[in-house]
Amino acid sequence: MEQYARISTAASREIIPIARPYSLFDFLRKKFGPLEPLLEPLHRILSQVRAGNGQTMVVEELAAAEDLRQENEDIAKCFPGFTTSRAYRLSFFCKPVFTLRGLRGVAADQFIGYAIVKQDDVPSRGPVVRVYESVLRGSRHRHNYVRGQQQWACAVAGRLFKVAGYMYAQQNGVTNVCAHVALRTAAARFHKDGDMLYREMNQLVGIDHVARTVADGLDTKQMVQILEASGARCFAGDYSKPTAGTRPPFQKFLYGSIESGYPAIIVFATTDASGSYHAVPVYGHTFSEDTWVPDADFSYFKIGTGTQYIPSESWLSMFIAHDDNWGSNFCIPRHYLSPQSALVGTSTSVPPTAAVAYVIGTFPRQVKVNSIVAEAVGADYLFTIHPQLPTDGNPWSQRLREYANTNRLILRPLLVEAGDYQKHLTRVRDWDGSAIRTDLLAALRTSLPSEKVWMIELSVPNLFSANKRKVGEVLLRAEVSASPKRDFSNFLLARLPGYFALYDGGGAVNPKYQFIPSGAPSHVELYGCEEHP
Amino acid sequence: MPQVTMSFEQRRKVLLNRMTAHAKGQTVKKVIRFQNDDVPQFLRGLERFEKESRRSRLVVK
Numbered sequence: 398m399e400q401y402a403r404i405s406t407a408a409s410r411e412i413i414p415i416a417r418p419y420s421l422f423d424f425l426r427k428k429f430g431p432l433e434p435l436l437e438p439l440h441r442i443l444s445q446v447r448a449g450n451g452q453t454m455v456v457e458e459l460a461a462a463e464d465l466r467q468e469n470e471d472i473a474k475c476f477p478g479f480t481t482s483r484a485y486r487l488s489f490f491c492k493p494v495f496t497l498r499g500l501r502g503v504a505a506d507q508f509i510g511y512a513i514v515k516q517d518d519v520p521s522r523g524p525v526v527r528v529y530e531s532v533l534r535g536s537r538h539r540h541n542y543v544r545g546q547q548q549w550a551c552a553v554a555g556r557l558f559k560v561a562g563y564m565y566a567q568q569n570g571v572t573n574v575c576a577h578v579a580l581r582t583a584a585a586r587f588h589k590d591g592d593m594l595y596r597e598m599n600q601l602v603g604i605d606h607v608a609r610t611v612a613d614g615l616d617t618k619q620m621v622q623i624l625e626a627s628g629a630r631c632f633a634g635d636y637s638k639p640t641a642g643t644r645p646p647f648q649k650f651l652y653g654s655i656e657s658g659y660p661a662i663i664v665f666a667t668t669d670a671s672g673s674y675h676a677v678p679v680y681g682h683t684f685s686e687d688t689w690v691p692d693a694d695f696s697y698f699k700i701g702t703g704t705q706y707i708p709s710e711s712w713l714s715m716f717i718a719h720d721d722n723w724g725s726n727f728c729i730p731r732h733y734l735s736p737q738s739a740l741v742g743t744s745t746s747v748p749p750t751a752a753v754a755y756v757i758g759t760f761p762r763q764v765k766v767n768s769i770v771a772e773a774v775g776a777d778y779l780f781t782i783h784p785q786l787p788t789d790g791n792p793w794s795q796r797l798r799e800y801a802n803t804n805r806l807i808l809r810p811l812l813v814e815a816g817d818y819q820k821h822l823t824r825v826r827d828w829d830g831s832a833i834r835t836d837l838l839a840a841l842r843t844s845l846p847s848e849k850v851w852m853i854e855l856s857v858p859n860l861f862s863a864n865k866r867k868v869g870e871v872l873l874r875a876e877v878s879a880s881p882k883r884d885f886s887n888f889l890l891a892r893l894p895g896y897f898a899l900y901d902g903g904g905a906v907n908p909k910y911q912f913i914p915s916g917a918p919s920h921v922e923l924y925g926c927e928e929h930p
Numbered sequence: 931m932p933q934v935t936m937s938f939e940q941r942r943k944v945l946l947n948r949m950t951a952h953a954k955g956q957t958v959k960k961v962i963r964f965q966n967d968d969v970p971q972f973l974r975g976l977e978r979f980e981k982e983s984r985r986s987r988l989v990v991k
Contacts (some may be wrong), residue, residue, distance in 0.1 A: 576990035614991025621984065635983040643975025664990055674990045701968025755988050770973060777969035787958040840948035846941055874938065881970035881977075889942065896958075899946045903961060912958040913949050 400463045401592065402484055402513050402529065404552045407457035412500065414493055415454045421447065424454075428485075432516070432526045438567050441724025442512050445533050446489045449509050453494040455553050459484040465515065465529075467596050471572040474606035478520035484529065485514045488553040500554050508558035510534050511551045519571065527567040530581075531725055532560050536717075541728075543681030543717060545586060545658025563660060563680040564592070565725035572599070572606060575676050576615040578721045580623050582678035583660040583759055587628030598623045614673060617664060617755050629659075629759040632767040636736035637666075637754040645698075645769050647736055647756045651679050652710040653768020654758035657812035663718070664755035666737050674754055681717030683728060686862045688712045697804060700773055704780060708772065709809035709854075712862055760812065764849055765878045766887065768810045774879050774887060775853025775871045776808055782891055782898050783855075783869070787912050793868055793894035793919050800857045807861045809854040811924055812875055815845040815889070818852055822892075824929045825921035828866075834916035837897065849875040850889060854923055865926040868919075869893040894918055 399405040415421060421443040425433050446454070459465070465484055473479045489509040494500050510533035516526040532549045535541065546561040564585055566578040573595040584593035602619045604611055615623070621631045634650050647663075654661040660680040667675045688711070699705045715728035737752040758767060766774075780801065786794045800806050813821075819841040822833045851874075856867040872889035873879070879887050883905040891898040895918040903909040922928055936944065950957050 574991040611991070614989050616987040616989050618984070618987050620990065632980060633983045633986075634979065635986040635988075637986070637988060640979065640982075642978055643972060644979050645976065664988060672989075674988050676990045700972045701966060703966035704968040704972075755983075755986065769976060773969050773972050773976075777964065781962055781964050785960050785962045834952070836952040837949055840945060840952060844941060844945035844948055846938060877938070879973070881973040883964060883970065886938075890945070897949060899949060900942065901946060901959065905964070907961050908963065909959060909961050911946060911950055912960065913953045914956050 398461050398463050398466070402459055402462040402465050402486065403511060404550055404557065405462035406460050406552070406555070407486065408460045409458045410497075410554060411456045412494060412496065413454045413456060414452065414495060415446075416452050416493060429516075429526055432524060435526050436514070436528070438528045438565075438721070438724035439512060439514060442528065442531050442533065442565075445726060446509055449489075449534070449537065450491045451489045451509055452492055453490040455488040455490075455500065457486045457488070457553070459486055459513070464594055467594060468569075468572060469517075471596060471599075471606050472517060472519065472569070475571050475610060476519050476521065479517070481518040483516045486551075486553075487512045487514065488551060488558070489533075497554055501556065505558060508534075508551075508553075508560060510560045510562065511553075515569075517569065517571075522571075525569060527569055528724075529566065531565045532562040533725060534560050534562060536726060538683075540683045540685055541681060541717060542684055544655070545660070545680070547585060547591060563678065563719070565719040565721075567721045572611060574611050574614045575721050576620055577611070579662050579676040579678045579719075580620060582680070582719060583662055584624055584627035584629070586660055586759070587624075587761065589628065593623075593627050601626050617757070620662065620676070621757060624757065624759060625762075628762050630762050630764050632758045632760070632769075634756050635754070636738050636756065639738045647753050648710055648713075648731060649708070649769050650756040650758040650767075651716060652682065652713060653772075653810060654760060655680055655682055655716075656710075656810070657760070657768070659759045659761070659812075661759060662757040663716075663734075663753055664757075666752040666754050675722075677718045677720045679716045679718040679729075682713045683715040683717070684712050685714060686712070686865075688714060688862070700776060704776055705804040706776060706806045706808050707858070709807055709861065761849070764812065764875045766851060766873065766875050768812070768851070770879050771851035771873055771875070772808050772810045772853055774873055775810065775851065777883070778871050778888060778891055779808075779853065779855050779869070779893075780806070782910060783893050786893055786896060789895065791895050791918050796857065797868055797894065805858055807856040807858065809856070809861075809867075809923070811852050811854065812849055813852050813924065815848055815850045815872070816842075818850065818872060819845055821924050821927065824927035825917070826929060827917035827919040827921050829919060831917045834914075837913070837915065845889075846874075851875050852924060855893075856920075856923070860920055861923070865923045866920040867923050894920070
């Protein structure tokens with residue numbers, strides 16, 4: 398028996414051409430009859446297939462798979478009379494196919510994705526149908542940025558296809574709730590098996606479906622516990638109640654993870670009388686170079702009176718997320734969301750579902766510095782060093798000072814491998830076409846540590862958003878905790894117009910830097926936007 | 931021959947030496963002190979917030 402339904406064998410198969418005028422609405426009504434209203438998320442999935450030029454759907458009734466068997470066994474613990482469950486795998490292609498032979502000739506890139514629909518006939522509850530899991534390939538929109546997508550294998554008529562994405566799943570309300578399915582999307586990114594099943598999550602927090610069921614849901618502490626057991630390091634923020642001390646905007650926890658290719662989770666308030674919350678996984682964002690927000694006062698991030706800047710997430714207008722109630726790959730407008738604490742005691746028109754109570758950002762287990770800390774520490778070094786750049790008439794040094802004087806420097810934190818930084822520098826060119834000196838690149842290649850580092854990119858308005866270029870960056874160790882003591886234990890190097898800045902001892906009191914000419918006096922491409930191969 | 935494992939500080943020093951060697955005397959050395967206490971204060975406050983947040987137990991279902 399295969400471990401996962403997505404690669405299991407099929408007991409029966411139907412190939413359905415779905416080009417217009419075929420109606421996917423009619424298909425759902427015919428296939429699931431009175432249960433169709435439960436399948437709103439499948440409507441959403443099929444609408445994405447339609448928008449993605451879907452031409453063929455293969456419907457297979459699945460024989461058996463270990464993940465389904467596990468779930469059925471757990472449902473039976475809650476409802477001992479439970480015996481009947483069926484699962485269908487719906488696979489989608491953007492090529493017209495009419496026969497099994499035709500399916501064998503489909504190219505790998507014509508596979509759009511799949512959805513597994515599971516129907517459980519639970520005594521005393523009646524039949525329940527839901528999307529057990531689904532992965533569809535990325536959106537066609539060029540403003541959408543999704544990083545860190547896994548490759549999911551899916552069997553169709555005995556042939557394995559692959560699709561990249563973040564898995565969507567819908568709760569069954571019996572052995573899992575919305576917290577579980579949000580966790581599944583996020584935990585898959587870290588788990589040794591590439592997927593974390595609900596039984597493993599429940600066992601971690603003592604839910605055995607006999608003495609303790611999922612009726613009480615999961616709490617946020619348990620969610621963090623499950624994610625960390627999967628291999629993640631979590632950084633969480635509670636925005637459910639007001640706080641007197643330092644509290645960054647909740648968006649920073651989300652952006653820091655997703656921009657580096659790791660998922661995050663938003664916990665929303667609900668209208669439920671019990672006061673319980675709803676969770677959704679977030680894994681991408683939109684970026685528009687024409688966004689107006691960064692020029693407005695409220696886009697500044699103020700660490701203190703002497704340290705203010707524009708964070709790069711100011712150009713983000715939507716988070717890309719799944720919502721198990723409604724389906725996959727939605728864009729949630731950033732400015733639609735408010736921290737729940739801001740609404741406490743106010744008569745506001747913001748619906749509870751837009752009130753953010755809690756956020757969880759994730760990174761790999763070895764990462765000990767989150768993006769908010771990295772950005773702040775990066776600002777500390779960059780804003781201290783850049784006014785002291787050697788005076789050599791470089792106009793970009795002067796411009797940097799001018800933008801700094803009006804608090805209009807832009808910072809973008811990214812988690813990368815130190816070696817990837819060196820590769821990035823080999824591919825960038827400044828505006829005049831000058832490259833970083835090859836002898837310095839060789840020194841970086843042999844001397845940089847093999848570990849994850851934070852690269853905090855430094856740019857200025859318009860250069861950043863429209864041209865996707867920067868004037869420098871600082872590299873900080875990510876796998877060693879950052880101390881407020883400024884002990885230089887995280888500082889690796891900085892690069893500013895024309896120069897690398899390397900630490901040469903002296904500690905926090907008298908820090909000495911060596912400025913080494915880099916060969917590239919002006920601005921270069923942002924990480925991920927390099928113009929040279 | 932056993933592999934020599936360098937500490938981070940040693941590795942950073944090696945990087946400094948190699949890069950300054952390539953600079954052929956064109957390096958500029960400066961002492962640059964931090965100008966304010968904004969970031970250390972922010973980090974202390976953030977640490978408190980994150981610790982308190984991890985203790986929260988909001989029920990999600």
